[in-house]
Amino acid sequence: MSPWKQAALAAYYHGTRPYRVWWNYRAARARRAPVMILFYHRIADDRANAWTCPKNLFAEQMTWLRKHCDVVTLAEAQHRIRTGNPRPAAVVTFDDGYGENNEFALPHLVEHKMPATYFVTLHHVCNGVPFPHDMRAGNTFRPNTIADLRHWAATGLIEIGAHTRTHPDIGAVVDRRRLEDEVVTAGEELQQLLGRSVRYFAFPFGLPANMQPAAFELAYEAGYEGVCSAYGAYNFPGDDPFHLQRIHADDDLLRFRNWLSVDPRKLKIARYEYQSPPMPPKEAQVEGFRRVLGV
Ligand SMILES: [Zn+2]
Known part of the structure; x- marks a missing residue:
């Protein structure tokens, strides 16, 4: 971030702080x-791409979270969305499955007894194949292995989740069988490889355009307990607990604090509403009503 932007954000953050403190106090009192839910990708000091966060910054962010929030599992997050939440809660998640996370991020979480959900892309963790977007940039980052995932899952703190088979843009998948394979079959295979249930699914890219209602329906029918998007919105009690909205954990501490103390601007982000199966066409409805009314 440029120094000018940093200064503008600092002014905004400190200027809106009294309002936020009041807003958060009222929300907590109302159990709202x-x-x-944060998402990270790769924790390493080389800053090789925009989704790499340095180790010391990750550690600082975890310290900040422990101090200001209840750090909980996705299941506890869903429980609070269903029943009310008296204190800001944060969930740590990761996407893709970068092998470097074995070195610092995952041991750090375990050392501090912080739960996290770790979403992996099956083809890459099974075959050790780096991601195409990294290869294009000349990076051959090693993915986690199934043995790594079993090891971290065995700590009881790191839950493994599904992040498709090949990391496609799910919003652009039109073939039903492909959609099923990416959303459901990849998760079932991951479950078998781990010997543990895979309860959550995260959409690659995670913007509204990268999702589709049919994928939500498949995930729901397949028995996933929740699915995660990634377009930067908060969740509140009363929301649909099946669709969990996530925030990118920015590698700038001020921006991170700004977002996690509830930036009023972020409250305006429209929720992607997963709609249950579409209503029949209008004509059919009218026909139906006529039959009922006997006209
Ligand atoms: Zn991803």
Whole structure:
């Protein structure tokens, strides 16, 4: 971030702080405190791409979370969304499955007894194949192995989740069998490889355009307990607990604090509403009503 932007954000953050403190106090009293689900990718000091966060910054962010939030599992997050939340809650998640996370991020979480959900892309963790977007940039980052995932899952703190087979843009998948394979079959295979249930699914890219209602329906029918998007919104009690909205954990501490203390601007982000199966066409409805009314 440029120094000018940093200064503008600092002014905004400190200027809106009294309002936020008041807003958070009222939300907590009404058991409507936010449930904030963060997503990370790769924790390493080389800053090789925009989704790499340095180790010391990750550690600072975890310290900040422990101090200001209840750090909970996705299941506890869903429980609070269903029943009320008296204190800001945060969930730590990761996407893709970068092998470097074995070195610092995952041991750090375990050392501090912080739960996290770790979403992996099956083809890459099974075959050790780096991601095409990294290869294009000349990076051959090693994915986690199934043995790594079993090891971390065995700590009881790191839950493994599904992140498709090949990391496609799910919003652009039109073939039904492909959709089923990416959303459901990849998760079932991951489950078998781990010998543990895979309860959550995260959409690659995670913006509204990268999702589709049919994928939500498949995930729901397949028995996933929740699915995660990634377009930067908070969750509140009363929201649909099946669809968990996530926030990118920015590698700038000020921006991170700004978002996690409830930035009023972020409250305006429209929720992607997963709609249950579409209503029959209008004509059919009218026909139906006529039959009922006998006209
Ligand atoms: Zn991803």
